Amino acid sequence: MYSFDYERPTGTNEAASTIGADDRFLAGGQTLIPTLKLRLSQVDKLVDLGGIEELRGISTNGSELTIGAMTTHVTVANSAEVKSAIPALAYLVSHVGDAQVRNRGTIGGSIANNDPAADYPAALVALGATVHTNKRSISAEDFFVDLFETALEEGELITKVAFPIPEKAGYSKFPNPASRFALVGVFVAKTASGVKVAVTGAGPCVFRQSAMEEALSGNFSVDALSGITTDASNLNADIHASAEYRANLVSVMAARAVKAAS
Incomplete structure (x- = not known):
């Protein structure tokens, strides 16, 4: 692993203001940490999002289910709100990786990485979800661009994902x-x-x-x-x-x- 600086902000504005061109946000770290350890990737600084409470949580408003970007897979899979609103989404997340991955991985980290074999992208596109960032709102179909590529711009931070509740x-x-x-x-x-x-x-x-x-x-x-x-x-x-x-x-x-x- 190459050396890098590390910061752990407590708010989204602080996180966005500290990120540089050669820096990376750290969510669950299930892909980023292994690539850093193997020296397949190099960063100047990691900005750890784990201390930002406003990026966690699940809520419904009757027609829409919203999940904070730093909400872990296991939290989504076990959520009574998710199971009630969109049972298929809870099922999908319960089959992401293994127990260790589900306890550390997050919805924001997963979709930002856009692995071609990840589960979440299929749910976002089929359900017509909207990805909210600190700058704008992006429809799921516009968000996923190509292999490991998304519509996110430099320094843009995913804050939550909103899912319309299907029939x-x-x-x-x-x-x-x-x-x-x-x-x-x-x-x-x-x-x-x-x-x-x-x-x-x-x-x-x-x-x-x-x-x-x-x-x-x-x-x-x-x-x-x-x-x-x-x-x-x-x-x-x-x-x-x-x-x-x-x-x-x-x-x-x-x-x-x-x-x-x-």
Whole structure:
């Protein structure tokens, strides 16, 4: 690990004012700390967000569920409010990584990293969530840009994520048995504005499966997905699964997600 300075601010304004071009915010540290230890990454300063209480917490206002950026996965998974408002989200988070990761990892850190196999991006896109920062509000579809890339600007800090409460939703993933990242994960949500199907793990970044959305809009059932396939040409291929295998998993996981939602 290379040497760096360390600061632990107690407020979002203080955190934003102390961050420099070669500095990094530290949330749960589940990706950043290992890359620093292996010298795959180098920073001048870490700005630890762990002391900012205003970034934690879960609340609902009847039509929307809001989760603070520094809220841990285990807190979300065990929250009675989340289980009541969006059970599929609680289920998704309960299957993130292992117990150690869930106790340290945070929603803000996860989506800021935008790992292509992370679970949260599928939920944000399918549910039409909004990412709030210290500067602006960003729709989930605009927030996730590409492989490990988001719409966040230099020094911009995620403060919370707001999820519209759907009529019904479901999530299913095929996990890598070692890392528990999603080889493919599919989140399906039916809201007042229609149906969204978001896929994670299969491509370089979370994406929507429009053909499935159209079919489910007319008939929200597993049968509606019969015969719908996913083009494998732009999907990930590695030692764990070929692009064609992932394409098939999209169909399988989507059917299971619809069944869970129903």
